[in-house]
Amino acid sequence: MVFKCQEDSFLTEFDTKVKACFPSIHETVENGKKKKCKGFKVILEDTILFPEGGGQPSDTGKIDDIVVQHITREGLEALHFVDRELDIGKKVHVKLDWNHRFDNMQQHSGQHLITAMADNMFGFKTTSWWLGCKVSHIELDTLEISKDQMKSLEVAVNQKIREARSVTVKVYNSSTDPELSKMVKLLKAEKGKKDKINLFFIVGERVLNYLDHYYEAEKALTSVLNGPLEKHAQLAEKSVSSLKLSQKIITTLLRDIAALEVKHFKSQDPENLLFILHRKEGDIDFMNSIIREMENENVTIFITCGDETGTGSFLLYGKEDVISQLGHGVANILDGKGGGKKGRFQGKANKISNRMQAAEFLQENILK
Template identity: 45%
Template sequence: MALACQQNSYCKEFQTKVKSCTPAELAVPGKSKKDKLRGYEVILEDTILFPEGGGQPDDRGTINDVEVLRITRRGADSVNFVTKEIQPGSEVNLKVDWNRRFDHMQQHTGQHLITAIAEKMYGCPTTSWCLGENISSIELDIPSLTDKQVEDLENEVNERILASIPVTPHLYHDKDDPELKQFRCRGLPDDHVGPVRVLIIDGIDSTLCCGTHVSNLSHLQMIKLLWTEKGKKKDRINLMFVAGGRVLRYLGRCVKVERSLTTLLKGPLDDHYELADKAVKGCKMNQKYVTSLLRDLAVFEGQKFKADSNSFLSLHRKEGDLEFMNIIVQQVANPEKICFLTVGDEKGAGLFLLSGPEIFIKEVGPKVAEILNGKGSINRGNYQGKANKLSQKGKAEKLIQETLSSKDSQVKSQDNSSQEKEP
């Protein structure tokens, strides 16, 4: 038996009965494998909620107003994951998320149309496809397509949409029916049960497919082929496209970006590339100039501290980087002098470096990292690392100074003790 959603993809509401409801768990996307959602797997006598298959994601919808979070296929059954128990044998009302469903119908039928026309025009069969969240892609078995070929393909595809050609599913109840061999197919799933469904676009394509589709190409409204890129295999390409409502949404995003760039670059659309290219080159030149100035400043600060009688330097530079701090230490070239250097956002994250006597930085470095809510280690004789709270720089500096004062007091005490023991 074909599911109700496969017999009539336009059915938005449906009555059926619950065959079973068993406890289950669902992995939560973006979280650890251990973090699972507890719920129930519900199997229905029939359903308008499409389980994932044929490259098409699963539907969303409700069973008695209980949200269905995942739909998979298990043999001939469609398995619905819900968070509330639904009594087996009870009659339920199904509602499909129509916006999601119709979008998938447009993209999936669009893929069939593009696949058929591309193979007819350029002899390149489709090896796989992906229905993405915003943009879909078709992997074609051809090394490349020119811009002109893509344009011609797009024109031909949209001509067929304007012709309002019917799209009809047909069921073959025997999967070994010899007539099925004439239809395009990449193979049935190993656990396939029940009739074989063939989708026919009159005069254009006939292929085995389990997905939901529009009933007429005119319902696709329009298809826009976006660009091509190299596929995973060097002799194949991915053709990116949008169909139906996605064309309008894609165009809407493009208009927003165009208007923003027009304001930012102070020029019309036709000049955007040249203006952006000029801005990027100018930014790179300025960055090189700033980097050069920072290096000169680091040399100056290092030489200045080297000539100073003070033994401790605390310096922050928002625009600096690790190279800036290392240059200062290299210029000081005195392991007895202590440098506490920081770069980055004074109230946020950045980098820090502590240089000085080895014993001192081994003792104080980890404490400084802890105060700055960061991590560090000894590298090239310096204790350096990342800081998440440069706002605590003052506390770290106070710790260093207190430690230095304590060390100085110990040295003076030892010197006085030695002088008293002399005859």
């Protein structure tokens, strides 16, 4: 069956009738997780909503006021997935999401042009392609494509567009002339399946959106790095080097502080077997430094790090039997979670502000 959308790619509204409607389940992916949605598949006498296939996602639109979530093709029919049942024989008004359709048209037309030029210029055959929501890619039957080849291909493709050659879409005996993309940008090439290269590209309005996005990013970085675009890489590298040096200095200072804190503890009451310390800017290396400096297995160590008004981390260290008995109690007081073994219990705390309560809990159970 030739659908109305194949006869006229620019038709955005259409009246038809419901031919069939039956319960179904559509599987989607939300935040990387699969989700099954219950609904109905509707078959219309004809449709302007194109089903997915051949690497291209389906159109989007509405049947009356009902959102069409997905469209597939089974045999000669297009199946429209919706969330409610429609009566068979009912007259309905179908409306196309034109922005989504036109984007698909641009990417697909661009893919055909890139495919043809890659074959003509270098003999690279297209074995498959994928139309992504932001960036698309073509799988080329070649082991590699050089930067010079990519640049030559991009120039040649855009030259064909400037020549304003018409695109003819032939479906059996019908044809139409959809508008070709205004520009093609080849982004990068990556190794794909065995002996294949994936060539990533954007076409038409996506080029402008891409340019807008990166122009805003350029402005932000120019402000942060205090320098023009051509110096961003140099300035960023300098900033990263300075950050690494600062982190190294801070780590050294924290180790020195750890040594001083333990030295001070040892100079106090020798009968005190509970070491308690909070250090806002401390980290796991600081905690381990305290343990190394203590050198007394009879001392129970309780350290918290982080902002007192927020979250942080904690460490409990000492005799294995003591830590195994008190570890989860401390975690509960700090509204946190943790675990460990061999006299070590550590974790994340949601309420560092409760550290004094945790300290009192340890004093009651260790110094009794």
